Amino acid sequence: MSIASKITALREELREHNHNYYVLDNPTISDYDFDIKLKELQKLEEEHPEFHDPSSPTLRVGGAVTKNFETIQHEHRMYSLDNSYSKEDLEDWEKRIQRILGDVAVEFTCELKYDGASISLTYEEGKLVRAVTRGDGFQGDNVTTNIKTIKSVPLQLKGSYPPKFDIRGEIILTLEGFAQMNKERLEAGEEAYMNPRNTASGSLKLQDSALVAQRPLECLLYSIVGNNLEINSQFEVLEMARSWGFKVPTVAKLCKTTDEVMQFVEYWDQKRHDLPYETDGVVIKVNNLRHQEELGYTAKAPRWAMAYKFKAEQVSTILNEITYQVGRTGAITPVANLEPVLLAGTTVKRASLHNADQIEKLDIREGDTVFVEKGGEIIPKIIAVDFAKRPATSVLTQYIQHCPECQTPLVRKEGEAQHFCPNDTGCPPQITGRIQHFISRKAMDIEGLGGETVELLFKEGLISNYADLYTLTKEEIVPLERMAEKSAENLVNGVLASKNIPFERVLFALGIRYVGETVAKKLAKAYKNIDALMTATEEELIAVDEIGTRIAESVVAFFANQKNLEIVERLKSYGLQFSLSEAQLENQSEKLKGQTFVVSGVFETVGRTELKKLIEDNGGKVASSISSKTSFLVAGANMGPSKKTKAENLGVPIISEHDFLSKLN
Ligand code: AMP
Ligand code: ZN
Numbered sequence: 001m002s003i004a005s006k007i008t009a010l011r012e013e014l015r016e017h018n019h020n021y022y023v024l025d026n027p028t029i030s031d032y033d034f035d036i037k038l039k040e041l042q043k044l045e046e047e048h049p050e051f052h053d054p055s056s057p058t059l060r061v062g063g064a065v066t067k068n069f070e071t072i073q074h075e076h077r078m079y080s081l082d083n084s085y086s087k088e089d090l091e092d093w094e095k096r097i098q099r100i101l102g103d104v105a106v107e108f109t110c111e112l113k114y115d116g117a118s119i120s121l122t123y124e125e126g127k128l129v130r131a132v133t134r135g136d137g138f139q140g141d142n143v144t145t146n147i148k149t150i151k152s153v154p155l156q157l158k159g160s161y162p163p164k165f166d167i168r169g170e171i172i173l174t175l176e177g178f179a180q181m182n183k184e185r186l187e188a189g190e191e192a193y194m195n196p197r198n199t200a201s202g203s204l205k206l207q208d209s210a211l212v213a214q215r216p217l218e219c220l221l222y223s224i225v226g227n228n229l230e231i232n233s234q235f236e237v238l239e240m241a242r243s244w245g246f247k248v249p250t251v252a253k254l255c256k257t258t259d260e261v262m263q264f265v266e267y268w269d270q271k272r273h274d275l276p277y278e279t280d281g282v283v284i285k286v287n288n289l290r291h292q293e294e295l296g297y298t299a300k301a302p303r304w305a306m307a308y309k310f311k312a313e314q315v316s317t318i319l320n321e322i323t324y325q326v327g328r329t330g331a332i333t334p335v336a337n338l339e340p341v342l343l344a345g346t347t348v349k350r351a352s353l354h355n356a357d358q359i360e361k362l363d364i365r366e367g368d369t370v371f372v373e374k375g376g377e378i379i380p381k382i383i384a385v386d387f388a389k390r391p392a393t394s395v396l397t398q399y400i401q402h403c404p405e406c407q408t409p410l411v412r413k414e415g416e417a418q419h420f421c422p423n424d425t426g427c428p429p430q431i432t433g434r435i436q437h438f439i440s441r442k443a444m445d446i447e448g449l450g451g452e453t454v455e456l457l458f459k460e461g462l463i464s465n466y467a468d469l470y471t472l473t474k475e476e477i478v479p480l481e482r483m484a485e486k487s488a489e490n491l492v493n494g495v496l497a498s499k500n501i502p503f504e505r506v507l508f509a510l511g512i513r514y515v516g517e518t519v520a521k522k523l524a525k526a527y528k529n530i531d532a533l534m535t536a537t538e539e540e541l542i543a544v545d546e547i548g549t550r551i552a553e554s555v556v557a558f559f560a561n562q563k564n565l566e567i568v569e570r571l572k573s574y575g576l577q578f579s580l581s582e583a584q585l586e587n588q589s590e591k592l593k594g595q596t597f598v599v600s601g602v603f604e605t606v607g608r609t610e611l612k613k614l615i616e617d618n619g620g621k622v623a624s625s626i627s628s629k630t631s632f633l634v635a636g637a638n639m640g641p642s643k644k645t646k647a648e649n650l651g652v653p654i655i656s657e658h659d660f661l662s663k664l665n
Pocket of ligand 1: 079080081082111112113114115117118119134169170222283307
């Protein structure tokens with residue numbers, strides 16, 4: 001088989017697997033085999049840049065950075081929807097429609113209203129060419145680079161499709177994906193996101209598309225616009241889009257009567273909590289596109305569509321007690337302990353109170369009757385107090401001044417909402433929390449040791465920091481509750497095995513505030529070993545790509561603390577990995593330190609990704625657009641003319657890949 005047909009075949013196969021996995025939720029290949037094939041394609045593409053294709057499945061991982069999103073005019077305006085809240089509203093709407101259309105049978109397509117961020121995708125000749133946010137409906141932001149990382153958005157369509165059209169949909173986060181993201185953030189000592197909707201919409205405007213690629217975003221489609229499309233109805237729109245490879249939820253229903261519409265609405269009002277994503281209502285659309293045309297638009301919305309908004313589920317119950325939790329980083333979270341009550345299909349006993357300001361703002365007190373609502377959060381929230389039911393004996397809530405676990409006076413930093421317990425080395429939940437983070441799967445991944453055992457070992461005085469794990473002996477562990485010869489042995493072996501965990505994960509495991517997995521990787525790569533990192537100043541840290549003041553301050557503070565230094569020294573002496581391995585260091589240098597490169601065009605001897613990696617591995621920076629800060633533009637074949645002009649205007653030297661490679665050697 002020729003290289004070209006091999007590449008084409010692999011691309012097609014991977015596209016099909018992506019579709020099965022992300023659109024149909026029905027994978028037919030193991031993740032492992034998929035990765036092997038993807039790597040094979042990546043390799044071929046790097047060796048043969050002449051077959052570059054912007055729609056290749058290898059380009060899903062992101063990497064390009066957008067500093068300013070370009071504003072783009074929508075070819076067809078993106079309208080809003082009119083809202084209705086009752087059966088009567090809906091009946092009125094249907095009467096209005098029937099009046100305009102006259103005596104014809106009108107059918108409706110009912111869909112769920114997905115709660116995320118709207119997006120308009122433009123396809124030409126079956127390829128995704130543009131993705132634009134709704135903006136003000138007339139113009140939005142060009143977020144194509146970010147959208148391309150979302151696996152359920154096809155880059156290349158299947159079947160037969162019109163030569164050019166726009167398709168609209170909603171970018172959402174599933175509840176499960178959202179929960180997982182928050183879990184990881186909390187593990188990194190960051191605050192949890194409030195709800196899936198804002199997080200999804202914020203994701204679209206991230207500058208680094210590689211970060212977008214890591215988020216479990218999905219795109220659900222619901223409408224097609226364009227000229228001469230030869231489609232007759234909304235229901236057909238959905239079916240066609242599905243056949244071209246788009247993710248279109250199958251819960252949509254074609255309804256012949258208003259009664260059927262109402263049944264759909266009532267059914268999903270009950271069942272919406274079983275869905276994998278959030279919905280805040282139903283969208284009802286006149287099915288026949290000729291009818292739609294006849295009905296037209298008001299100043300802001302189509303006359304042929306109507307949103308029916310579900311009422312947010314809300315209950316009232318009694319707030320028995322406010323308690324306070326202390327997290328791994330010392331952050332205090334107030335929790336409302338409620339009289340158990342049924343809400344959206346589950347029994348609710350606790351609700352989040354967020355922070356002191358929130359309690360004060362709503363004047364929440366123990367003994368109050370409160371309204372509880374379930375939003376996107378896992379744990380419901382209190383939205384208001386029923387003041388009419390407040391007992392005469394009620395007293396104003398005094399936020400705690402001392403840590404409930406160690407009695408240390410709490411502090412609250414300027415501009416922060418949360419109170420903190422500053423006793424990080426003596427406060428029990430902070431100590432065990434840090435050790436639990438250290439052993440967690442994405443950190444040291446210590447087999448044979450779980451969160452409860454950590455608490456037990458701490459209570460028994462066997463460990464008081466994570467370095468102590470490495471001196472634990474079997475003899476010490478066996479006598480403990482629920483421990484036996486075998487489990488003690490597993491624990492000790494698990495600890496021993498963790499000495500092979502690579503530097504970047506050790507760095508993550510240390511639990512430095514704001515140093516999550518990704519940041520740890522970046523720091524490990526930039527500094528290569530802990531000694532270099534320990535002596536880095538704030539200014540130096542900020543100079544590292546994507547490290548901001550907040551992270552830099554936190555890293556410096558961590559290593560300024562004598563106790564942390566002692567622990568790190570101990571860990572070093574036990575043989576943990578505190579520098580990048582030989583294999584990781586191979587081919588790395590500082591030759592390009594302080595230089596910024598822009599890479600453009602197609603190259604002969606190295607692939608684009610490889611070229612960028614070469615730059616970074618040798619201490620240089622890769623930027624996506626040319627500015628006065630650019631040191632060199634590495635130009636390949638077919639480089640865009642605008643890049644060239646810009647480089648020339650700014651006096652940025654343009655070099656070939658051969659110039660670049662000889663610079664390195
Ligand atoms: P609103 O923002 O309340 O005016 O509602 C209009 C928005 O609902 C549209 O811009 C879409 O982004 C969104 N939407 C979600 N699901 C659908 C759907 N099935 N059909 C049409 N619009 C939808
Ligand atoms: Zn404390």
